[in-house]
Amino acid sequence: MDMQTSSLLDRLFSAGLLIDTGVDGLYGRSGAFEDVITRFERLIDRFGGDDNPEAIRFPPGMNRAHFEGSGYMKSFPQLAGTIHSFCGCELDHVNLLQCMTDGEDWTTEQKATDIVLTPAACYPLYPTIAKRGALPAGGGLFDLQSYCFRHEPSKDPARMQLFRMREYVRMGKPADVMAFREDWMQRGTKLMEQVGLPVEIDVANDPFFGRAGKMYKNNQRSQNLKFELLIPINSVASPTACMSFNYHQDHFGKTWDLKTEDDETAHTACVGFGLERIALALFHHHGLDSGEWPETVRQALWG
Amino acid sequence: MMNKQVRQLLAQYGSLPAALEDLGNDADLYAAGLSSHGSVQLMLALEDTFDVEFPDNLLNRKTFASISAIEAAVNGLVGERDAA
Numbered sequence: 001m002d003m004q005t006s007s008l009l010d011r012l013f014s015a016g017l018l019i020d021t022g023v024d025g026l027y028g029r030s031g032a033f034e035d036v037i038t039r040f041e042r043l044i045d046r047f048g049g050d051d052n053p054e055a056i057r058f059p060p061g062m063n064r065a066h067f068e069g070s071g072y073m074k075s076f077p078q079l080a081g082t083i084h085s086f087c088g089c090e091l092d093h094v095n096l097l098q099c100m101t102d103g104e105d106w107t108t109e110q111k112a113t114d115i116v117l118t119p120a121a122c123y124p125l126y127p128t129i130a131k132r133g134a135l136p137a138g139g140g141l142f143d144l145q146s147y148c149f150r151h152e153p154s155k156d157p158a159r160m161q162l163f164r165m166r167e168y169v170r171m172g173k174p175a176d177v178m179a180f181r182e183d184w185m186q187r188g189t190k191l192m193e194q195v196g197l198p199v200e201i202d203v204a205n206d207p208f209f210g211r212a213g214k215m216y217k218n219n220q221r222s223q224n225l226k227f228e229l230l231i232p233i234n235s236v237a238s239p240t241a242c243m244s245f246n247y248h249q250d251h252f253g254k255t256w257d258l259k260t261e262d263d264e265t266a267h268t269a270c271v272g273f274g275l276e277r278i279a280l281a282l283f284h285h286h287g288l289d290s291g292e293w294p295e296t297v298r299q300a301l302w303g
Numbered sequence: 304m305m306n307k308q309v310r311q312l313l314a315q316y317g318s319l320p321a322a323l324e325d326l327g328n329d330a331d332l333y334a335a336g337l338s339s340h341g342s343v344q345l346m347l348a349l350e351d352t353f354d355v356e357f358p359d360n361l362l363n364r365k366t367f368a369s370i371s372a373i374e375a376a377v378n379g380l381v382g383e384r385d386a387a
Contacts, residue, residue, distance in 0.1 A: 071340075074340065211362070212343040212346070212347065214359055214362045215339075215342065215343050215346060215362040215363070216339060216343065218362055218363040218364070219339050219342070219363065219364050220339075222363060222364055223364075
């Protein structure tokens with residue numbers, strides 16, 4: 001970890017914008033920090049609301065069966081978080097308390113529940129929509145926001161373990177889905193311009209696990225399936241992905257048997273906003289006191 | 304020999320919807336329905352069968368684009384292994 005990274009986190013703690021919990025990547029947020037996220041989401045609405053997406057809000061946990069069916073563990077086992085609970089009898093409880101008293105591992109007998117922490121806001125959506133039957137004519141467009149979990153403890157404040165992702169998801173025919181993604185790459189750039197953030201868009205890959213992952217990464221890049229909108233936060237040399245534009249081809253369509261109105265396998269794409277990262281970019285570029293931000297930026301966010 | 308083994312592994316791990324017998328050695332396997340996941344499964348099976356390891360620069364779509372391409376890659380790796 002370089003000095004600059006730890007100092008940004010320290011400055012955010014000192015300013016009270018983030019609140020230390022003792023776990024890297026797990027932070028409280030101040031009212032001022034939350035206000036920026038709320039205002040930024042309203043700005044997103046102004047860019048995406050006219051398309052009349054169907055808004056759905058899932059809690060940050062998803063059905064374990066849906067998680068298993070999604071294939072997430074094939075690609076990102078290292079990032080997943082499962083929810084376990086005590087399911088024992090009274091004697092097991094006594095033993096558990098004894099373990100805690102003795103400073104031993106009391107978690108070994110915890111049993112997996114039916115809930116897994118949501119890894120990306122759109123994961124609960126695909127099986128939900130597939131269950132409705134074939135998509136209507138023209139496909140579907142959805143507006144999502146959820147806290148997401150990824151197990152990657154870090155002192156980089158731009159790499160939190162629990163963070164919010166706002167998403168628009170398009171389902172339908174390949175051409176419609178790709179046009180949606182293309183459109184949002186332009187909208188994203190315009191949107192960030194309005195709040196005075198310098199951006200670049202580049203081809204990217206997901207952090208697939210292991211040697212098989214190396215091949216998934218190369219395939220994803222060579223087919224231009226993922227682009228990221230990057231903004232310098234910790235470093236100019238390696239700017240941070242604050243938005244991503246993902247074309248899944250027929251991956252989720254096949255996985256969930258999601259059909260278009262003419263019974264073809266649906267293609268899907270999503271555009272995601274990393275809300276905490278965007279807030280951090282704003283604080284980094286315009287200062288830790290949002291009341292002192294440039295007038296144009298304040299105008300775009302607070303009106 | 305190699306061709307037959309590659310075809311066998313492709314049938315077993317490639318999850319292709321089409322019958323392999325109808326597929327020419329130079330036919331585009333992606334057009335024939337080889338998925339990203341299928342190509343990864345096939346890669347791991349080839350490594351196991353021929354006791355080779357694909358280096359990072361071969362872990363891409365081009366390497367697995369056709370039966371001939373796969374044969375060429377595996378032949379190269381087997382040659383390197385035996386020369387070492």
